[in-house]
Amino acid sequence: MLLAIHQPNFMPWAGFFHKWMISDAMLLLDTVQYEKNEWQNRNRIKTAHGVQWMTVPVNYRYPQTIREVGIADRRWPRKLSISIEQAYAKAPYIGDYWPELRKVMHEPYDLLRDLNAALIRVLGGFLGCSAPLYMASDLGVENTDPTGRLLELCDALKADAYLSGQEGRVYLDRDVFASRGISLYFQAVEAPVYPQLYGAFASHLSVLDMLLNVGPEAAALVRNMGDKTA
Numbered sequence: 001m002l003l004a005i006h007q008p009n010f011m012p013w014a015g016f017f018h019k020w021m022i023s024d025a026m027l028l029l030d031t032v033q034y035e036k037n038e039w040q041n042r043n044r045i046k047t048a049h050g051v052q053w054m055t056v057p058v059n060y061r062y063p064q065t066i067r068e069v070g071i072a073d074r075r076w077p078r079k080l081s082i083s084i085e086q087a088y089a090k091a092p093y094i095g096d097y098w099p100e101l102r103k104v105m106h107e108p109y110d111l112l113r114d115l116n117a118a119l120i121r122v123l124g125g126f127l128g129c130s131a132p133l134y135m136a137s138d139l140g141v142e143n144t145d146p147t148g149r150l151l152e153l154c155d156a157l158k159a160d161a162y163l164s165g166q167e168g169r170v171y172l173d174r175d176v177f178a179s180r181g182i183s184l185y186f187q188a189v190e191a192p193v194y195p196q197l198y199g200a201f202a203s204h205l206s207v208l209d210m211l212l213n214v215g216p217e218a219a220a221l222v223r224n225m226g227d228k229t230a
Helices: 014-021 076-087 094-105 112-127 146-156 174-179 207-214 217-223
Strands: 002-006 025-028 042-047 050-055 133-135 161-164 183-189 226-229
Touching: 002 014, 002 146, 014 112, 014 183, 014 207, 014 217, 025 112, 042 076, 042 207, 050 076, 076 094, 094 112, 094 207, 112 133, 112 207, 112 217, 146 174, 174 183, 207 217
Parallel strands: 002 025, 002 161, 025 133, 161 183
Antiparallel strands: 042 050, 183 226
16 A cells, blocks of 8 residues: 655645555654744735746744644635635636635634645545545654654555655655665656746645636646656
8 A cells, every 4th residue: 555645735736646646644743843834834826927836824933843833814715715816816716625624714724734634625526636635743753753654654554655755855864764674666747838827837835726727628637747756
């Protein structure tokens, strides 16, 4: 069983969902330290004025983990909805995907982790991601060593293979994984190019941009953006 692990980012880019698609299970790693001004509470869309950030305001105190970070302002969904609707009013598939996402976004979440997980499930459903989705904090793994934590999470879900991002080649020890009977693979992807509003193509945006622009074709674009390598 091939397990992919990734932090629960806010409306992630296509590469996140590619990792989910090519795995047998996907685990949202909410037990690591929250990274301020990274991807956990924000992502990017494209507007008539260029690429812009969409951000969820949070209450964060170092060294909180992702599962502890709260949402700071209940008014944020209304403001962000207006920005998205203005940016994608002419997108061909806004009516197919945005109403459900907007409904989920407006639910009264207290924790950023719960908001992100809910949006990830909806976006993954649109893209045909069918592998089970788990939350690390539900598994009772408290190991704080990065490699030890990954190994214990694999054990908890009975995974005999782990899918890392390419950056894992730098710090993951193959021998340690092999000693536990866990095969190690790395995701290799290239960002897909697709029809997009507002001139020159902008890459690595939230997958929301792809869905609203190309609709059902997004699933194949994501699946074909790469593979795994040993």
